[in-house]
Amino acid sequence: MPEQWYNFLPDLPGPMPEVRDSGSPSAAEIAETIRPRILIEQNGTDQKWIPIPEPVLEGLRQCGRPTPLHRAHRLEQHLGTRARIYLKREDVLPTGSFKLNTAIAQAHYAAEEGRTTLVTETGAGQWGMSVALAARMSGLRAEIFMVRCSLEQKPYRRHYMELLGAEVEPSPSPRTAIGRKILQDKPDHPGSLGTAISDAIEHALGLPGAAYLAGSGMPHVCLHQTLLGLEVAAQLAEYGEELGVQGRGDHLIACSGGGSNLCGLVGPHLRARADGADLRFLAAESTAAPRLTRGVYAYGRTDLGGFTPEVLGYTMGEDFIPPPNHVGGLRNHHSSALVSLLRHEGVLDAVAFDQRTALEAGRLLLRTEGLLLAPEASHAVAAALDVAAEARTDQREPVIVVLASGAGFLDLQGYHEVLADPHEALVDP
Amino acid sequence: MPEQWYNFLPDLPGPMPEVRDSGSPSAAEIAETIRPRILIEQNGTDQKWIPIPEPVLEGLRQCGRPTPLHRAHRLEQHLGTRARIYLKREDVLPTGSFKLNTAIAQAHYAAEEGRTTLVTETGAGQWGMSVALAARMSGLRAEIFMVRCSLEQKPYRRHYMELLGAEVEPSPSPRTAIGRKILQDKPDHPGSLGTAISDAIEHALGLPGAAYLAGSGMPHVCLHQTLLGLEVAAQLAEYGEELGVQGRGDHLIACSGGGSNLCGLVGPHLRARADGADLRFLAAESTAAPRLTRGVYAYGRTDLGGFTPEVLGYTMGEDFIPPPNHVGGLRNHHSSALVSLLRHEGVLDAVAFDQRTALEAGRLLLRTEGLLLAPEASHAVAAALDVAAEARTDQREPVIVVLASGAGFLDLQGYHEVLADPHEALVDP
DSSP states (O other): OOOOEEEGGGGGSOOOOOOOOOOOSSSHHHHHHOOOOHHHHHHSOOOOOEEOOHHHHHHEEEHHHHOEEEEOHHHHHHHTSSSEEEEEEGGTTTTBBBTTHHHHHHHHHHHHEEEEEEEEEEEESSHHHHHHHHHHTTEEEEEEEEEHHHHHHHHHHHHHHHHHOOOEEEEEEETTTTHHHHHOOTTOOOOOOHHHHHHHHHHHTTTEHHHHHHOOOOOOOHHTTTTHHHHHHHHHHHHHHTTTTTOOEEEEEEEEEESSSHHHHHHHHHHHHHHHHHEEEEEEEEETSSSHHHEEEEEEOOOOSOOOOOEEEEEETTOOOOOOOOOGGGOOOOHHHHHHHHHTTTEEEEEEEEEHHHHHHHHHHHHHHHBBHHHHHHHHHHHHHHHHHHHHHHOOOOEEEEOOOOOOOOGGGHHHHOOOOOOGGOOOO | SSEEEEEOOGGGSSSSOBOOOOSSSHHHHHHHHHOOOOHHHHHHHHSSEEOOHHHHHHHHHTOOOOEEEEHHHHHHHHHHHEEEEEEEEESSSTTBBBBHHHHHHHHHHHHTTOOEEEEEEEEESSSHHHHHHHHHTTTEEEEEEEEEEHHHOHHHHHHHHTTTTTTEEEESSSHHHHHHHHHHHHHTTOOOOOHHHHHHHHHHTTTTEEEOOOOOHHHHHHHHHHHHHHHHHHHHHHHEEEEEEEETTTEEEEESSSSHHHHHHHHGGGHHHTOOOOEEEEEETTTSSOOHHHHHHEEEOSSSSOOOBBBEEEOOOOTTOOOOOOOGGGOSSSHHHHHHHHHHTSSSEEEEEEEEHHHEEEEEEHHHHHHOOOOHHHHHHHHHHHHHHHHHHHHHOOOEEEEEBBBGGGHHHHHHHOOOGGGGGTTTO
């Protein structure tokens, strides 16, 4: 397992655009209050390798890092492809998703600073589960604002957090001023990541000893996730693979919601690509919020309360409400600055899938490899199927690495609702 | 990973009692029709080591064997024990339980014999999930009779099986004569393992190309599960542990429903114990069906249709209906012949837990080690806590191996219902 994170900010294809931060207090001042200091430093460091603190290493090892890199032989056979497809298996982590990697690190820094309560928001619940466990591992309390409609749709995730001792609140929340205002205007508001971020930040600002943790998007989150790309590099070498051989069209593929899994996977490989390696980075998004494929590059915010700065990114606009579907992790209206920059500079390709296509890809993976991934991760699988098909047409034999960002057991209701069809039951994969 | 199964039948403390098989056709004749021949041979072989066929080895490796042996440092610290507690992590298998080990083997033998459909019963659904995946891996169809009340309580498990292409039928089933008869007498019959076994065997008898698979109890099932005890032995050695040191009171602990996980764990260690190793085997059962701690040693049957022979075992009686609880895997009314013989000969200790005590132990494991186990496995954890406490009193430092037989994500509703209590949310583990 890597013992340092890789800071890929110096390897970006251009400078990070300035944020617009005109509030009073400013978003920067708010962040200085609620965010552990070292995380703010990690957002802007130019140190290339950042040592991972020993307690974080211990926690990550205890949770099963390094995670396996699985060669998907049976899927390859089924596809009749000569591409070599590898799955980076974050689904085996104890909370069932890659989110745990940064939750453990952030909880450690919060505890080290003497903070006592972790406050955050969660959409579908994967991030909340990881914060609940990381809080427990660091001896902290956790208070988690969960998008109300997800809370109702996914009671199991709430049960898990509560079993760990976390307090889970629906968002919009009557406990915050912003939540009360939203509920006054619309008492049956289903909640969104925007409402939940606002609730969590306002609550953290008023709670002594609170640390507010971000689950995605921010550079420090992506830094912690560089374990993904670093482990993949080392594990591919163990398989005897060399990544980026000319003319082969090797691919690193991840789904993109907030984008930290994607950045964590590709970040450590940006330099090689810039140096001429034949390496493609591909983001798989949902047609429910197709920012990278159909959005505009513009300034915007992720919260409703004005607690965060405006950042430049591919966006559907602040008023965009993604249609409800089973892919909670990909329903952001605004792409993070990091992912957007990679896309804008042409370093990152993107493709969008509707949920049926993605879940069919997920089912195919289950039927061939025996692995049930979260709907979000199934979007990356769908992208890999297309890349493999194209390589077959071109008679190329690429290495394709797919990030299996999460497990799908708690999403079986979604798979069932989207795919249930009695006539399909006996069709071969 | 071991490449042979260990046949522990010659190491049993006494001869296996005869079965009573007076039906017409006899249970033996029925078995010869519906069970792959090699499995019947494995029930009575005296060959010590049985080579695992190459395709089975490949399937097991693909599914992640060998599974990790996890040292539970944080749990030990919390308990203030000097016992060294290890968890054998079957929960990481892709179907979330140890059942997959024998499902892959049985599906292989069925396919090799030219059978085309796997037929079985399932209670809580773990066995059904494993058969559904193993069928797919061997290119076979699967038809699974699931206890009706479990089917209704646990829709996720049904969705999983169907996603793999399996046909799932409620039991009692209108598709069988025995099912129709039961439903005529009691149209709202909730089903039981007894009804489901009967449905499955009757259906398999009438279906050309069918193989009926047993998920537990039978010697061939326990044989396939000896991977557990063999891997534990090798992995403890890697940790530098010697098992069975005098005066230390080392323990191997598993929950006991049908008993195949227990037999698979302890079977390879029977000889060492007989030769004088200080090694204790402990079965954790549910107070909902406390056969080993409160049952009588008598002949009885597991099905209602008379398709299976009467076997000698610890039993609550054929009319016993266990109270409904969230521990479907431990609600058998009759213990298997193998487990019962070990118990009767004094080789096996047993202890029963109510579900609240067991699920509290499961919650403690989650809060310390970050692992959420199935309610059945949490019974084994509860037993380990007691063993560790006793060792502390006696100032012993035993090695305690707990079989983490399954994962608990699909049981979160049960954990929630049993443990939900707002005042507990902030209590430290």
